[in-house]
Amino acid sequence: MSDIVVAVDGPAGSGKSSVSREAARRLGFAYLDTGAAYRALAWHCLDEGVDVEDATEVAERVAAFDYAIGMQPDHYFVRVGGEDITPDIREPRVTAVVSAVARVPEVRAGLTALFRRLIAEASEPGVIVEGRDITTVVAPDAAVRVLLTASPEARMARRSAELSAVSAEATAQQLASRDAQDSRVVDFMNAADGVTTLDSTDLDFEHTVQALIDIVRAGA
Numbered sequence: 337m338s339d340i341v342v343a344v345d346g347p348a349g350s351g352k353s354s355v356s357r358e359a360a361r362r363l364g365f366a367y368l369d370t371g372a373a374y375r376a377l378a379w380h381c382l383d384e385g386v387d388v389e390d391a392t393e394v395a396e397r398v399a400a401f402d403y404a405i406g407m408q409p410d411h412y413f414v415r416v417g418g419e420d421i422t423p424d425i426r427e428p429r430v431t432a433v434v435s436a437v438a439r440v441p442e443v444r445a446g447l448t449a450l451f452r453r454l455i456a457e458a459s460e461p462g463v464i465v466e467g468r469d470i471t472t473v474v475a476p477d478a479a480v481r482v483l484l485t486a487s488p489e490a491r492m493a494r495r496s497a498e499l500s501a502v503s504a505e506a507t508a509q510q511l512a513s514r515d516a517q518d519s520r521v522v523d524f525m526n527a528a529d530g531v532t533t534l535d536s537t538d539l540d541f542e543h544t545v546q547a548l549i550d551i552v553r554a555g556a
């Protein structure tokens with residue numbers, strides 16, 4: 337088990353994945369992207385023709401979910417049933433249904449148990465785990481807990497820059513709609529007691545990575 341667990345939550349586009357991964361790389365820590373697991377299950381449901389609005393059907397898929405994720409920041413991959421689906425989980429069709437899959441209680445319970453097992457098995461000196469409910473549900477006892485925020489305008493600008501082919505307006509709408517759906521299930525907009533808020537609105541990527549590393553060094 338890693339000595340230092342760092343929990344990072346935040347809304348879409350706050351920089352959780354990219355910043356956590358780079359901070360983990362520099363610290364020599366493992367890195368766990370929990371959103372990737374929710375996306376992989378959503379991808380699997382689409383692949384199997386499961387009606388994602390049918391909670392019972394989705395819940396049935398969790399027990400036998402054959403999922404593997406790379407936790408080395410430099411060797412990141414996602415596999416389902418042995419098939420590498422790393423790029424596929426970012427497809428818009430997956431993004432469009434992931435919130436429906438993530439709100440099923442059996443999905444949350446099953447994946448939370450999986451994340452705790454992966455955290456316990458990590459052999460690096462520390463692990464950075466990022467998602468929506470890591471500071472509150474998955475690892476509330478983590479040595480370091482951070483809520484990474486950014487203004488809606490900054491988050492939308494970052495996402496639009498990544499998806500240049502898609503109109504800024506469509507990106508903004510999708511982001512707002514997903515955050516609204518996800519917020520009904522877990523609160524990742526307000527820091528829970530003892531959680532440090534890192535506002536990246538006016539920070540570039542490099543300064544955000546540095547700020548997270550400083551928080552880890554101060555808190556661990």
Ligand code: CDP
Nearest residue numbers: 348349370371372374434435438467468469
């Ligand atoms: O990177 P982005 O913010 O777009 O999303 P993500 O971290 O890949 O998460 C994808 C989806 O998984 C979210 O929209 C949530 O529906 C769900 N999720 C969750 O419910 N709990 C987590 N700990 C992580 C992700």
Ligand code: CDP
Nearest residue numbers: 348349350351352353354494539540541544
């Ligand atoms: O995982 P999450 O949805 O929170 O965000 P991300 O996918 O890690 O970051 C979205 C984009 O914002 C990436 O291209 C980052 O490089 C960028 N970013 C930025 O421009 N400035 C920051 N301070 C943090 C991230």
